[in-house]
Amino acid sequence: MSGWRRIYYILLNLPLKLLVKSKVLPADPRAEADLNLRGPIVYVLHYNSKMDLLTLRIQCLKQGLPDPLASLDINGVTLPRCVFIHDGPHMQTWYTKKPRSASLFRNYLDLHRFNPTLDVQLVPVSVMFGRSPGRESQADKQASQLHLLNGIKKFFTVLWLGRDSFVRFLRPLSLRYIANEHGTDKSRARKLARVVCMRFARQRLVSVGPSLPVRQDLFNKLLASKAIKKAVKDEERSKKISGKKARKNAMELMEEIAANFSYEAIRLSDRILSWTWNRLYQGLHAHNAELIRQLAEEGHKIVYVPCHRSHMDYLLLSYVLYHQGLAPPHIAAGINLNFWPAGPIFRRLGAFFIRRTFKSNKLYSTIFREYLVELFSRGYSVEYFIEGSRSRTGRLQEPKTGTLTMTIQAMLRNSNRLITLVPIYVGYEHVMEVATYAKELRGAVKKKEGLWQMIRGLRKLRNLGQGYVNFGDPLPLATWLSQQVPQWRNSVELIETQRPDWLATAVDKIAVTLMVRINNAAAVNAINLCSSVLLASRQCSLTRSQLLVQLACYLELLRNVPYAPDITVPDLTPEALLAHALAMNQLTVKHDAVNDIICLSYDQAVLMSYYRNNIQHLFILPSLIANIIFGYPGIERAQLQKRIALLYPLLKAELFMRYSKKELPPLIDSLIAELARQGLVDTQETRLYLVPTRLRVLQLLAAIVRETLQRYTITFFLLRSNPQINRGTLAKKSGVIAQRLSILHDINTLEFFDTAVFSTQVATMRAEEYISDTGDAIDEKVSEMCNILSNLITPDVLRTIEIFSVLENEPECAALSVK
Structure with missing residues (x-):
């Protein structure tokens, strides 16, 4: 670079550092844009703008990418590292200059003809100041084309929009691939320039969006559509109003609906x-x-x-x-x-x-x-x-x-x-x-x-x-x-x-x-993890050490047997997660001489159940496995699989879970293997046993599904008591019993007696044929599920459910509850 050019760039760079604050996309171009820093890189800009070039240079140096102002030397041939598709307009509108992009592309392609190991990466870079889509009128369209600005207009654009700018690195094009597949002649170079230009146009549309309509023109177009014309005439006839009044009503509705x-x-x-x-x-x-x-x-x-x-x-x-x-x-x-x-x-x-x-x-x-x-x-x-x-x-x-x-x-x-x-x-x-x-x-x-x-x-x-x-x-x-x-x-x-x-x-x-x-695509964080742990404890309180052990258990489950590829799990230690949760002031800490007690008040517990519910589907199957092992110590693996297969359709419908019935057995085996690796379960041949030294950890994990199983027990026991009960009544009465249960047994979760949850449950029971086409219960299947659930909830809660399910189906009790 000549001395005068270097001085020119230094002087131009000074105001840019003050006026321009660009965002880079993707955040890590080297990784996300698949850039190979060991190979030669050539940047392609849409048009020749020194401001765009220097803005790109600032970001390249920050990202550790090659300097676009430096030349590229390949086998003794020196070529510019930055290519402009268009030279752009000049202050003298009569002056036009033939763009050099096609000839430069041909020079690069020619180098690949004589060097089979060479692979130049062509990286299109979109530098945008402002993102106004403009209106659909021709004048506004021209005004919105920021890439057609001459030097003076561009300066004022940068002055006004310098902090609303971004540098977008598009995926690179391999010139080796192009040379091998399509050749290196002159026509390929021109086509390559057109392809890159099309990518710029698509990128602009993605970032800016289509031109915006003039609002009244949009309304007039809608009014002229066949469907709305017919609807306006129907409005005129049904309400016995004039056509003018009907069209006015339509226009008012458009004003109410449409964005501006x-x-x-x-x-x-x-x-x-x-x-x-x-x-x-x-x-x-x-x-x-x-x-x-x-x-x-x-x-x-x-x-x-x-x-x-x-x-x-x-x-x-x-x-x-x-x-x-x-x-x-x-x-x-x-x-x-x-x-x-x-x-x-x-x-x-x-x-x-x-x-x-x-x-x-x-x-x-x-x-x-x-x-x-x-x-x-x-x-x-x-x-x-x-x-x-x-x-x-x-x-x-x-x-x-x-x-x-x-x-x-x-x-x-x-x-x-x-x-x-x-x-x-x-x-x-x-x-x-x-x-x-x-x-x-x-x-x-x-x-x-x-x-x-x-x-x-x-x-x-x-x-x-x-x-x-x-x-x-x-x-x-x-x-x-x-x-x-x-x-x-x-x-x-x-x-x-x-x-x-x-x-x-x-x-x-x-x-x-x-x-x-x-x-x-669920996001796991400190709050929903800590709430999941504390709400599993009946007193909603644990010592700091107990809480940390439980957090470690859940993190290992999520990392070793991930629910889905798109979930995100924090890359933090249990200690760091707990420290962050405490800093949010949503947990209470009680200090004593031995260990801190982390707890939730009643009001806090109700509110924290909201965050627990955000990720409950991630832990519901491990919790169910733990719960069944508690309810049936020494259970055969096949029996556990059978019980989960019966319960899973209810969980799947309620929590929108991803696994099909075919995917369930290998998943359960993977979860059992992970629980065994953590020392929570002892697998002896085909039987599963509790590990006394890790009983508390498994107990807290099992408690995640506790209230869900209690709700299922309410509905199935009601259905067994009254096989002819109407489905709507079944959901409503289940909610009533759940509300009473929440008071008697201090259940403080938001969804426990939500009628919508019970309606979904009853619909799933119908789909799984616990209820026949005529609306009657299938006694054998309902009784089997009642027997399974009876061993999965505590005796005191079970006894309360049994009493209320019988009383709720007696006419005298129903009359009393109405009064």
């Missing part, structure tokens, strides 16, 4: 949230985001399907996606959030509002469906919560399938559209609404969201610990339908006029699959 996306609002919220998260959270962790970026770059239309724990979910997920270099999605938010000032803010951040029910309002349902179809057709990513509302218990709820059905219908209207559903596990160490959830489950009326409620919620914000966003295994809709419903393409032409017969069944299966995949 604003890039400036996104930028402002990013500044506010970055400041807020740094003070509220000790860390935000995103797992598996690279896979989602890859899907988006391949042209998939992404539908994000997260679990729903808190109102924080909306903000947290959009924040994480934005910082992962992905365009923020349009979010289906509950109409309860459409109050001032939250509603207008959320709307500008991409929220579109959805009512709790579409019943008896055909115009509304048609407009919402057409709006969703329009979002997909324009290529926007969409986010909705398949559970419908926030989980009050910490477990996944039964999925609501309305929006999912509309998603599949949208795909059927354009079968070439690649729509992929991405399940997302969102986890926290502190959810500010948990105390409210506990009150609602105990009968308190849910308070309507409003300005005062929002202010009160903000006052509660404090140390929220760690936050987790784990992206699960994506579900490409077309691929799934081709495997499960081969005839689905035959319905494409009919979707406008009728609903396919297979749709409802397919939607239910997809919904359950998504819930299972959300649980497969």
Whole structure:
């Protein structure tokens, strides 16, 4: 590099260090982008911008990558390490310069012709200042093309957007592979330049998203659609109003539903949230985001399907996606959030509002469906919560399938559209609404969201610990339908006029699959682990040493027999996890002369059950194994397998577990082997025995499934007492007995007497043929399950259940409980 050029770069670099603060994607380019530092690396930028080049250089030096300003010497041939696809515009608009990229690519390819061991890695790098998609008018489109800015405009862009920039390293192209497979002639070099240019265009679309419509133009287009025209005419006839009034009603509904996306609002919220998260959270962790970026770059239309724990979910997920270099999605938010000032803010951040029910309002349902179809057709990513509302218990709820059905219908209207559903596990160490959830489950009326409620919620914000966003295994809709419903393409032409017969069944299966995949991506943390341990103790208290031993047991189980590949387990010692949990001030420490006692008060125990429930599915099978060994000491391995096979369908449906019946036996053997390795179980030939010296550890592990088995016992004993009982009544009476049991035996978990949990349980009992088609109990099967459960719960609880199950089925008692 010449002296003058070096001075020029030094002078230009000074303001860049002050004005530019770029984010690098992926966070570790050497690992995630598969870069081989031993081989030659050539960077490719979209156009010739010294600001972009120096921004790239700053990040390369930070990441330990080769300097893009340095030349590359290969076999005595010196070539630049950075190639520009376009030279870009100049201040003199009449001046054009032929780009050198094709000739440089040809020079690099020629080197591979004479050196068979050479493999130059071509690394496209996208440097972006600002991420405004612009509006659909031609003038705005031109204004949004930041890569066409000349030097003066680029300077002001960097001045304004320098801290809203990122450097994205795309996956490298192997010139050795290209030379071997396609040759090294001039046409290949030009094609290579076009391929790289297309990758830049796709990357820009992934990061920025499609251009935004003018809001009124969007409404006019929707009103002109056949479906909405028909719905407006039906509204006119059914309500006996004028056509003008019906169209006005339709327009008002569009105003109520539609988002009003604003890039400036996104930028402002990013500044506010970055400041807020740094003070509220000790860390935000995103797992598996690279896979989602890859899907988006391949042209998939992404539908994000997260679990729903808190109102924080909306903000947290959009924040994480934005910082992962992905365009923020349009979010289906509950109409309860459409109050001032939250509603207008959320709307500008991409929220579109959805009512709790579409019943008896055909115009509304048609407009919402057409709006969703329009979002997909324009290529926007969409986010909705398949559970419908926030989980009050910490477990996944039964999925609501309305929006999912509309998603599949949208795909059927354009079968070439690649729509992929991405399940997302969102986890926290502190959810500010948990105390409210506990009150609602105990009968308190849910308070309507409003300005005062929002202010009160903000006052509660404090140390929220760690936050987790784990992206699960994506579900490409077309691929799934081709495997499960081969005839689905035959319905494409009919979707406008009728609903396919297979749709409802397919939607239910997809919904359950998504819930299972959300649980497969669970995040384990200090709070949910410590709560799992302490709530297993009847007194909700353990000595520090006991707690640490139990934490070590659970960590080894998770690491040695992982529930699923996508779960995340903290790489910390039990001592470090406990120290972090204590720092969160959610546990109580009582000091004595011998050992500290870690405990939970009654109120703390109720709230901490929420976090325990987040990961209960990870430990339920090891706990069940331990419980059966306690209930049947010296049990044959085959008998244990049989009992688990009977109980597992109930657990699978309730906790959305991943294993099929065929996968269960080898998994149980692996878990038994791990318990034996830890010295918790003694395996003698085919029998399983307790180990007296490790009895307490196994006992606490067994207690995780304790309340679940108690609920099953309630329902099965009720059914045995009254084989003709109605299924709805069975679920309701089970909840009543569970509530009494929780008072008498001091059971302090959130979900214990939740009627929704019992409804799921009863439905599974019907599917597993404990209840016949006529609604009567199958006595033999019910009695067998009652006998198994009788040995798995304590005698005092069993006796209480037996008494209440008999009394609840007596007319006199039923009349008294009504009074």
